[in-house]
Amino acid sequence: MSARSTSRLSDYPRPNVAVDIAVLTVHAGSLCVVVQRNPDSAGAALPGRFVRERHTVDETVREVLELKLGLSPDHVRPHLLAVFSDPDRDPRGWTISIAHAVALPAADLSDVDGELAVLASDGRLASGERLLFDHDQIIAAATDNLRDRYEDQPDPDNLLRAPYTLSELRELHEAILGRRLMRDSFNRRVQPLLAAEIDSEGKPATRVGGGRPARLYSKDAPPTATFGWRLPTAEDGEQ
Incomplete structure (x- = not known):
């Protein structure tokens, strides 16, 4: 019997899996993103959540929207943006992020749990603040994705x-x-x-x-x- 046939899934190390969501809007003439500040960490980050045992990615997306952002998941349709898998992206441990993005009217975010941070032309925070993990890269990818759509169609x-x-x-x-x-x-x-x-x-x-x-x-x-x-x-x- 070959070595391949005797291997087990438990023989392989497994990364943590998280869902992070970039929520974009236009407020007061500026492109903005929703960021959150955790009192236990020194910095801001995108709203996100680890995928719980036996939960799907779609279920986790809904949990982020409802539990982390205070939004109704039935009225928001995030789309899959990209998978961010640099082994060193999270200093807490090996974590893969299945990043999503959504654009909503500013009026729909009046009660959102978080703050609107203005974005610069390169997709980073206009304030110069760097977000935790690789969330600056996620926002830049979400911004590029949004701009591609707005180059092509009216709103x-x-x-x-x-x-x-x-x-x-x-x-x-x-x-x-x-x-x-x-x-x-x-x-x-x-x-x-x-x-x-x-x-x-x-x-x-x-x-x-x-x-x-x-x-x-x-x-x-x-x-x-x-x-x-x-x-x-x-x-x-x-x-």
């Missing part, structure tokens, strides 16, 4: 409550992408994917915000509809 994660103006939509994309966009080019790209709101009199619905009335829109395109190519960056002095 795919529904962070804006419809109806909204084209300026509000552009400012949301600018906050997420970390750069100014050319107004006219953005409007030409996004308008075919939107539906203009109509008021009770059958006229275009508008909102006055300090200037002339701006038309209101909501999404009116299948989920597969895209801008077609990367959104153009505004140069200095351009609108």
